[in-house]
Amino acid sequence: MPNTRRRLLAASATLPLVALRTRPVAAADFNLKLATNLPATHPMNLRIGQAMERIKTDTGGRVEMQLFPNSQLGSDTDMLSQVRSGALEFFTLSGLILATLVPLAALNGVGFAFKDYDQVWAAMDGPVGALIRAEIEKRGLIAFENIFDNGYRQVTTSTKPVRAPEDLRGMKLRVPVSPLWTSMFRAFDSAPASINFNEVYSALQTKIVDGQENPLAVIDTAKLYEVQKFCSVTNHMWDGFWLLANRRAFERLPRDVQAVISREMSRAAKEERADIAALNSALTGKLGGSGLTFNDVDPAPFREALRKAGFYAEWRGKFGDQAWSVLEGAVGSLS
Numbered sequence: 001m002p003n004t005r006r007r008l009l010a011a012s013a014t015l016p017l018v019a020l021r022t023r024p025v026a027a028a029d030f031n032l033k034l035a036t037n038l039p040a041t042h043p044m045n046l047r048i049g050q051a052m053e054r055i056k057t058d059t060g061g062r063v064e065m066q067l068f069p070n071s072q073l074g075s076d077t078d079m080l081s082q083v084r085s086g087a088l089e090f091f092t093l094s095g096l097i098l099a100t101l102v103p104l105a106a107l108n109g110v111g112f113a114f115k116d117y118d119q120v121w122a123a124m125d126g127p128v129g130a131l132i133r134a135e136i137e138k139r140g141l142i143a144f145e146n147i148f149d150n151g152y153r154q155v156t157t158s159t160k161p162v163r164a165p166e167d168l169r170g171m172k173l174r175v176p177v178s179p180l181w182t183s184m185f186r187a188f189d190s191a192p193a194s195i196n197f198n199e200v201y202s203a204l205q206t207k208i209v210d211g212q213e214n215p216l217a218v219i220d221t222a223k224l225y226e227v228q229k230f231c232s233v234t235n236h237m238w239d240g241f242w243l244l245a246n247r248r249a250f251e252r253l254p255r256d257v258q259a260v261i262s263r264e265m266s267r268a269a270k271e272e273r274a275d276i277a278a279l280n281s282a283l284t285g286k287l288g289g290s291g292l293t294f295n296d297v298d299p300a301p302f303r304e305a306l307r308k309a310g311f312y313a314e315w316r317g318k319f320g321d322q323a324w325s326v327l328e329g330a331v332g333s334l335s
Contacts, residue, residue, distance in 0.1 A: 028056075028064035030253060034090035035068040035079050036241075037197050039221040043275035044092065044148050044241060045069045051268035058260045065090075071198040077177065084140060089249045092241040094150060095132060096178045104135040105242070106180040107323055110315060112303040113331045114152075114238045117277070123330035124240060131326050132242075140247050144262060146269040147240035149276040151215025155232045156224060159210045161295045162232035165305040174200055174212040180315070184236075187309035188302075197222075204228060215239065216283040217276055225290045234297045243269070307335065 036045055045067065052065040073079050073088065076097050082088035099106035108128060114120045124147050136143040155162045162168055168188040175181035175192040185192040195203050203209050204227040212224065219225060243265055250258060284294055306312060312335035316324040328334060
């Protein structure tokens, strides 16, 4: 055998198999973007990432989804605009912030409404969630059936702990861009400032505000404990993240692809709920070790302060008697 032929055969035997393909790997039929405002390490993003891998596998590679965490594509307001226009296919957003577009989406955030998680999931996987999703769909968006857990919200401050409603008086407190939050903290005579989440750390660091309120998982993953001293376990609101889709973009997908995405994102939401429950049980100790001083809060005086300030009556008027009746059917009488 000539030396040249021997060298060619020897070289071909050592080539990786991928080099011997006669056809290129097929590109995905559908390339979809999903954005969130939370750090990449938050359980929601981790579970969504896993769901994306399952979606790719279960659709035979027809669907490729890309995750953009940590407000990479802009503020909440920017990304909501993008998903409405179709520039972004999917976006996770707190219903309380979505309320700037869909007022009823804030219904689950009524202050001190849910007493525990049993009430939360019965309501949000049931009549309260169904009512909110129907309103969201009227705005050209689809809200997936199972909401992700963002957790009960707690107040952190750099000045003093919050033990009673009076402690909130005059406090400069960051709140999301949402009328319900602003209304509730004004009812406590606070000075709420609406600031997008991607600006919260710097606002606390530069003392533009004294404090903020968020679930423990967000306080941890966003490292807000670095610029705060106290954490008061108020459980003043329960908050969740709706997975929203541009309706036109989603309905253009084949029915079988829609079914896979819906199934796997529902699974991701339920797994993330369990993650948050486990995380919350460990975070008090972890955050305490990072410098936060914790105190528990009796919710009864806060609920009574909201009643006296007319907060519940005001929001019953804004949401309407029918929606309020659905909420009270799940949590009991508020007003």
